[in-house]
Amino acid sequence: xxxxxxxxxxxxxGQNIKRIRLEKGFTQVDLVGKIEARIDTTxxxxxxxxxxxxxxxxxxxxSQALEVPLSExxxxxxxxxx
Amino acid sequence: xxxxxxxxxxxxxGQNIKRIRLEKGFTQVDLVGKIEARIDTTxxxxxxxxxxxxxxxxxxxxSQALEVPLSExxxxxxxxxx
DNA sequence: TTCATATTTGCCATATTTGACAAGTTTAAT
DNA sequence: ATTAAACTTGTCAAATATGGCAAATATGAA
Numbered sequence: 718x719x720x721x722x723x724x725x726x727x728x729x730x731g732q733n734i735k736r737i738r739l740e741k742g743f744t745q746v747d748l749v750g751k752i753e754a755r756i757d758t759t760x761x762x763x764x765x766x767x768x769x770x771x772x773x774x775x776x777x778x779x780s781q782a783l784e785v786p787l788s789e790x791x792x793x794x795x796x797x798x799x
Numbered sequence: 800x801x802x803x804x805x806x807x808x809x810x811x812x813g814q815n816i817k818r819i820r821l822e823k824g825f826t827q828v829d830l831v832g833k834i835e836a837r838i839d840t841t842x843x844x845x846x847x848x849x850x851x852x853x854x855x856x857x858x859x860x861x862s863q864a865l866e867v868p869l870s871e872x873x874x875x876x877x878x879x880x881x
Numbered sequence: 882t883t884c885a886t887a888t889t890t891g892c893c894a895t896a897t898t899t900g901a902c903a904a905g906t907t908t909a910a911t
Numbered sequence: 912a913t914t915a916a917a918c919t920t921g922t923c924a925a926a927t928a929t930g931g932c933a934a935a936t937a938t939g940a941a
Contacts (some may be wrong), residue, residue, distance in 0.1 A: 823894085826886085826887060826888090827887070827888065828886085828888095840887085840888070840889090841888095841889085843888095844887095844888060844889055844890080845889085845890085847888090848888095848889075848890095850889095850890090852898095853900080854897085857899070
């Protein structure tokens with residue numbers, strides 16, 4: 718729960734996205750194709766890798782493409798117990 | 800559910816933050832005081848008003864100060880049904 | 882109203898995200 | 912090993928988030 722470092726938060730969120738994406742059988746290119754607003758595999762990759770501190774609207778667009786609630790992507794509590 | 804505009808997403812997230820903050824009886828100044836990393840009431844105000852597309856780490860810091868899961872702040876589905 | 886506190890807004894400087902493209906790397910199959 | 916698809920990473924420019932301060936406005940109590 719408590720006080721994760723920035724890098725750790727970003728890494729967990731990236732892992733969430735990647736996990737959900739793979740569960741749904743999407744490639745990064747698939748995602749880009751599904752997102753109405755513009756986004757790039759470059760950016761998706763950086764977010765999945767936890768290298769970028771994405772804005773909430775970018776994460777929202779990704780959640781739309783993944784067909785899950787934004788809050789699912791932002792769930793940092795389960796991963797934390799690993 | 801579907802395809803909210805950026806401004807709408809930001810507004811709902813801001814409302815979530817403000818609602819939770821008031822429920823807990825915190826002022827913006829209280830929040831700033833509780834956040835270890837640096838943040839400003841200026842920024843909190845802008846986020847609560849939906850004027851800024853905050854990064855996920857900023858929202859994480861706010862969620863820590865509010866003592867709620869990040870995912871609660873990022874819940875855009877309930878508000879949507881208003 | 883007056884006063885104090887809280888919030889909002891404008892402005893600035895700095896840092897970083899984002900989109901874009903290209904190049905490099907990984908992965909998996911044959 | 913070769914090939915193709917998927918992913919990563921570097922760099923760039925433009926847009927914007929952030930922190931900071933100050934001023935304006937709002938809120939609420941006395």
